[in-house]
Each structure stands twice: as C-alpha cells, then as structure tokens.
Amino acid sequence: MKKISLVYISLSGNTESFIKRLTAFLQENHEGLEVEQVNIKDLVKEGQAFFAVNNPFVAFLPTYLEGGNGVDTGDVEILTNDLGKFIAFADNVQNCLGIVGSGNRNFNNQYCLTAKQYAERFGFPVLDTFELRGLQNDIQRIGQKIATLYQL
Numbered sequence: 001m002k003k004i005s006l007v008y009i010s011l012s013g014n015t016e017s018f019i020k021r022l023t024a025f026l027q028e029n030h031e032g033l034e035v036e037q038v039n040i041k042d043l044v045k046e047g048q049a050f051f052a053v054n055n056p057f058v059a060f061l062p063t064y065l066e067g068g069n070g071v072d073t074g075d076v077e078i079l080t081n082d083l084g085k086f087i088a089f090a091d092n093v094q095n096c097l098g099i100v101g102s103g104n105r106n107f108n109n110q111y112c113l114t115a116k117q118y119a120e121r122f123g124f125p126v127l128d129t130f131e132l133r134g135l136q137n138d139i140q141r142i143g144q145k146i147a148t149l150y151q152l
C-alpha cells in the first residue's frame with residue numbers, strides 16, 4: 001500500500017483547510033492510498049520531536065514575510081521557519097517531492113515567495129501555488145499533480 005505524507009504549517013487555518021480537502025480528494029480517487037497529515041505547528045506546540053519521514057511527502061507553506069515589497073526588502077520569513085527545520089531534519093529533504101506555496105495575491109512580488117526560497121534552498125521544485133484556502137479547482141489540479149508525480 002502506498003503512503004504519502006502532507007507536511008504543512010498553518011497559522012490561521014487556511015492551509016489546514018486545504019490539506020483536509022486535498023486528503024479527501026486523494027483518498028476518493030486512489031483507493032487504498034494512505035494519506036498522513038503532519039501538522040508542524042502542533043508538533044512544536046506539543047513539544048514533540050521532529051522525526052524522519054521515510055516515504056514521499058509534499059510540503060505546504062503559507063507565506064508570512066516581514067513587511068517590504070519582495071524585491072529589495074520583505075524577503076525575510078517569519079512564523080513559518082519550523083517547516084524549514086523539519087525539512088532539514090535527518091534525510092527528510094530526500095523524500096520531499098516538492099513544495100506547494102500559498103499566500104495572498106495582494107502581496108504582489110511577495111506572493112508565495114517563501115516557497116520559492118525553499119525550492120532554491122533545498123533543491124526541490126515549487127509544484128504549484130494557491131491563494132488563501134484554495135478553490136476546488138486548486139484541490140483537483142494539485143491532487144492530480146501529486147498523483148502523477150508519485151505514479152498513483
């Protein structure tokens with residue numbers, strides 16, 4: 001049986017909502033697939049140790065940047081850094097199929113910038129982006145991309 005993990009951080013609940021709907025979509029369309037949700041904020045809050053993910057996973061990262069415009073300023077990640085620490089833990093990066101960024105288009109050049117920074121830092125692709133909670137077509141498109149990548 002195949003297993004995929006969705007590793008995410010969510011501060012105001014948008015990414016969490018997306019992950020719940022994406023999990024349902026993947027399970028509906030791929031019988032027998034095990035989908036594990038790893039909520040980094042909960043791990044840290046509960047004082048649990050980071051662990052090695054031994055199966056393929058996709059990371060989901062909302063954008064929180066410190067002010068600025070994303071060009072000459074405003075490229076410093078705040079609040080979500082623990083996701084980067086989890087990816088850097090053990091050999092986790094080797095099992096990461098890629099990252100999905102989320103944000104708000106009102107931030108213009110800073111839209112989903114942190115996911116792009118992670119892709120450069122860790123050497124995996126930005127698989128896609130979505131805005132806020134994501135729409136049903138985002139769920140379908142991203143779910144299908146994951147299925148293709150992981151040959152489900």
Ligand SMILES: Cc1cc2nc3c(=O)[nH]c(=O)nc-3n(C[C@H](O)[C@H](O)[C@H](O)COP(=O)(O)O)c2cc1C
Pocket residue numbers: 009010011012013014015016062063064065102103104105107110111112113131132133
């Ligand atoms: C303080 C703050 C800074 C933000 N900075 C950015 C940003 O630089 N770029 C962007 O695309 N979205 C930015 N956003 C929007 C969030 O990424 C967006 O609301 C996202 O859906 C939040 O996900 P979450 O609810 O899972 O935490 C910011 C939101 C807040 C509250």
